[in-house]
Amino acid sequence: MADHSVPEIVIGRxxxxxxxxxxxxxxxKTITSSQELGERLGFSSAQIRKDLSFFGEFGKQGTGxxxxxxxxxxxxxxxxxxxxxxxxxxxxxxxxxxxxYRGFEPRGFRLAAIFDNAPEKIGTRIGDLRVHAIADLxxxxxxxxLKIAILAVPADVAQNIAHQLVEAGICAxxxxxxxxxxxxxxxxxxxxxxxxGLQGMAYYL
Amino acid sequence: MADHSVPEIVIGRxxxxxxxxxxxxxxxKTITSSQELGERLGFSSAQIRKDLSFFGEFGKQGTGxxxxxxxxxxxxxxxxxxxxxxxxxxxxxxxxxxxxYRGFEPRGFRLAAIFDNAPEKIGTRIGDLRVHAIADLxxxxxxxxLKIAILAVPADVAQNIAHQLVEAGICAxxxxxxxxxxxxxxxxxxxxxxxxGLQGMAYYL
Numbered sequence: 575m576a577d578h579s580v581p582e583i584v585i586g587r588x589x590x591x592x593x594x595x596x597x598x599x600x601x602x603k604t605i606t607s608s609q610e611l612g613e614r615l616g617f618s619s620a621q622i623r624k625d626l627s628f629f630g631e632f633g634k635q636g637t638g639x640x641x642x643x644x645x646x647x648x649x650x651x652x653x654x655x656x657x658x659x660x661x662x663x664x665x666x667x668x669x670x671x672x673x674x675y676r677g678f679e680p681r682g683f684r685l686a687a688i689f690d691n692a693p694e695k696i697g698t699r700i701g702d703l704r705v706h707a708i709a710d711l712x713x714x715x716x717x718x719x720l721k722i723a724i725l726a727v728p729a730d731v732a733q734n735i736a737h738q739l740v741e742a743g744i745c746a747x748x749x750x751x752x753x754x755x756x757x758x759x760x761x762x763x764x765x766x767x768x769x770x771g772l773q774g775m776a777y778y779l
Numbered sequence: 780m781a782d783h784s785v786p787e788i789v790i791g792r793x794x795x796x797x798x799x800x801x802x803x804x805x806x807x808k809t810i811t812s813s814q815e816l817g818e819r820l821g822f823s824s825a826q827i828r829k830d831l832s833f834f835g836e837f838g839k840q841g842t843g844x845x846x847x848x849x850x851x852x853x854x855x856x857x858x859x860x861x862x863x864x865x866x867x868x869x870x871x872x873x874x875x876x877x878x879x880y881r882g883f884e885p886r887g888f889r890l891a892a893i894f895d896n897a898p899e900k901i902g903t904r905i906g907d908l909r910v911h912a913i914a915d916l917x918x919x920x921x922x923x924x925l926k927i928a929i930l931a932v933p934a935d936v937a938q939n940i941a942h943q944l945v946e947a948g949i950c951a952x953x954x955x956x957x958x959x960x961x962x963x964x965x966x967x968x969x970x971x972x973x974x975x976g977l978q979g980m981a982y983y984l
Contacts, residue, residue, distance in 0.1 A: 585979055586975075588982070589974065589976075593957055667880070670876065671876040674872045681977075682977070682978060682981065722981070746980035746981070748980075754799065762980040762983050764979065767794075767798070768877075769882060769886045769888065770794040770795060772883075772887070772927065773794035773886065774791045776863060776927070778967050779858060
């Protein structure tokens with residue numbers, strides 16, 4: 575069970591630590607430290623130690639962290655020591671790019687079903703998956719017991735589809751539609767809007 | 780000039796307010812309030828008022844905000860009352876999806892140049908743009924005076940290309956490569972890694 579006493583901002587940083595440990599392992603490192611992690615990430619070593627201390631003791635004073643062990647622990651904490659099936663709604667350009675993205679599976683996720691409403695797309699294949707009609711969402715999601723969905727549809731239909739996803743048992747939505755989704759408190763949403771990032775940087779230009 | 784006394788987290792929320800005002804305008808609204816904005820976004824109205832107060836007085840007590848006026852003001856503050864040209868590095872699936880994304884231009888950005896290192900891609904066209912070799916980055920970026928780049932390349936080459944972008948005058952990078960980029964402090968980076976979002980949500984499943 576998730577421990578809700580850990581601040582959400584701390585949970586949000588764990589994937590960044592995990593990603594960096596994976597990179598260190600690829601570089602051939604076996605041991606690291608909060609200093610080294612912090613330098614690579616532009617974070618303070620104290621913050622990294624404090625974040626990790628919510629979950630236990632992962633390193634020994636003076637010897638640092640065993641990278642393989644810390645990766646395993648973080649994967650277990652984040653529940654990505656397994657592979658989660660995901661529904662993708664929206665088979666446009668972005669949906670295609672996501673369907674072909676090879677970065678999901680090594681990090682705990684894979685697409686299990688794709689949905690779109692365009693008649694010319696329904697029944698076609700993207701990679702190994704057939705595109706279902708959105709009307710089939712409730713049945714397919716329940717049959718496959720999917721908990722996670724990626725929403726890659728235009729803004730004007732996103733809220734309505736988010737509602738259908740929640741009704742069909744989805745608990746986590748990766749939202750590429752450029753608007754804030756209104757969902758029940760128990761449902762997590764992570765927004766990806768490149769223009770929000772660009773506008774925030776443009777201020778400093 | 781950017782006012783560096785405004786917290787970066789406040790600047791990061793302004794695009795979300797602007798996006799919501801644009802949605803309200805599309806819905807036919809002309810006046811809104813910090814309460815209504817807050818309800819739509821799941822923020823407190825006090826936070827919205829406090830964020831906006833860094834930049835002046837935009838509404839009158841009791842009458843709320845004029846949506847068109849507040850949009851104009853936010854666009855001016857964020858410097859998106861103009862259209863910024865951007866360089867895109869990486870003409871893979873994601874690069875293609877970004878090149879065809881129609882959401883940039885109405886919100887202040889457009890692709891001005893595309894780069895890739897694959898010989899079979901160099902010289903081909905994506906939309907209106909020809910794909911340049913990465914070796915041409917310095918020349919093209921300086922000629923076009925581009926300040927913003929989108930990095931959509933594999934992780935193992937991203938840091939090296941980020942370095943070349945900074946050398947060529949880029950001040951803001953939208954980074955789709957799944958790693959933390961090390962850049963000079965004056966350069967802004969906004970990371971987009973869907974798996975970081977997914978892993979952070981998986982904790983709560």
